[in-house]
Amino acid sequence: MNEPAIRVTGLSTSFKTDSYIVRAVEGVSFDIMKGRIFGLVGESGCGKTMTSLSIMRLVPSPGKITDGQIIFEDKDLVQLSGTEMESVRGNRIGMVFQEPMTALNPVIRIGEQISETIMIHKHIQMNEAKERSIDLLKQVGFDEPEKRYTQYPHQLSGGQRQRILIAIAISCNPSLIIADEPTTALDVATESQILFLLKELVRRFNTSMLFITHNLHIVKKLCDTVNIMYAGRMFEQSPVEDFFKEPLHPYSKGLLNSVFGFGATEKRLTAIPGFVPKLSEIPEGCKFHPRCASVMPICKEKEPSMREMGEGKSVRCFLYE
């Protein structure tokens, strides 16, 4: 149980063009334990999606993984060849994306899209794959799996399509599922159902999950650990209960205060001033200092490093050095 399913150390991904370098991910390290849901939280442009794309080795050109290791099932994913990576992607690591409307092929029947994945990775025949697909459709909560098997994506609602994507993601019994904002495009009620399904599946199959979101409410009810990213860096890592009881980093505190239902009880929110920096123009020193309420002179000059703060907790801030 206490073994990591995946261990990422010092991962850096950057986009290099002739005129500038954008460091989307900078020295990110974390472990995702077996059977646990790892919540990766951040605002747009903080590098959370690039982290997940790096793990799957799907960083779009001209982006490149420039440093770091991703140890998954005794292999370093960074070093794998394209062909070797293909047998990991979709097979050992399942993926659920944000947009269920565009992630499915509109002219291929749903069943075939699920079977395809299984046939490729498990080298089995169509009829066997079909059986397995129908079983998967049942697992993700469809009442008439045989009927769904022959339908096309446009015949389903957004929530149902997201269920199909989840079925594809778990089709090969992966040991890690990466879910990148899987419910952002969905309604509140549907969102809630999808989250319930994900949690149940993680428990049932004892897989691990990397769950990317910007919504702290979701993190609180779904995840085991909270990991806050900002400007390509990890800012805070903490077990979920500790985080919501006592966030450490000023940015984490700010985030909680900006969200209704956590910090904001009075008739006014405490907003974080300023705006999320563009990755091409991040400040010197601590990347958060221009917006920070507890800024000190040192923050403008040096960047703090990640510091251990007890069991499973670490923070990148001079306040704790």
Added chain:
Amino acid sequence: MSEILSVSDLKRTYEVRKSAFSYAKETVKAVDGVSFKVDKGKTLGVVGESGSGKSTLARCVMFLERPDSGDIVFQGNTLNDINGQDLKKLRREMQIIFQDPYSSLNPRMKIYETLAEPVLFHNVVQKEHVMEKVEEILETIGLSTDFLNKYPHEMSGGQRQRVAIGRALTTNPALVVADEPVSSLDVSIQAQIINLFMDIKEKAGITMLFISHDLNVVRFLSDEIIVMYKGRVVEAGNGDEVFYNPLHPYTKMLIDSVKGGFAKRAGDDGQTEGGCPYYPRCERHQDVCAGRAPELTGGSNNNGGHVAACFLAFGAVS
């Protein structure tokens, strides 16, 4: 308390093709008999999922879209029988803010032009004072004058949404309709924009119709809330009342979801003929719900204006 906007029995339907390959049409009731009133200086929050008719309602209230039936009375004028000239004058008094600040600002206009355009169009101030007015607006929305010569693409989403809000405020409107104004923004920026809305509300005494799918956001800003489902109002009342003491199962479900519970697998939201529109998804449904649609009611004592369209809300059917 004077009433500034009153909408009664508003209906708007759209004809859509049954499928991509057929000419057969079916009618979608986007807004189906919605009535409400907003008092001057108050904020009415409208909550609902996508497809519940919130945005159609906003467009109808702004008269950007003609309702099929029903009356919209704004400052004593019935919009339905007003002529074009008068409507133009009224437009000065009512402004709308859209969800996506990336597409609601003209990419080829500098911020100065964007903000000055409505000032000039509605003759808000004399020509030589336009610059002063624009600077005043910039101050209200918390942007420095450096932004005057910038184009929207040079700004972040939060800054653009500030400009969109500023543009709506240029004409000193009596009513502002905000259609999901914070949904496309980052969390830390959302809080800033919501605070800006609070400031505007306090300072300028503007009446607002605030539309959002996020009950947390709506509760924060609104005096009154209406909850919409499939084009109908299923619950309405004082903001805190609706949030802490919801009557309709749909509202309860929405609140549970935002408070951090998990909604179990609900039924499909299939079509209902004649019955309660929420009936197929409802956990508590009874036989009576399939037969006829419940009316909005506050029970026997009117419940302080907190009303719901549910047979079970006041224990009428046990």
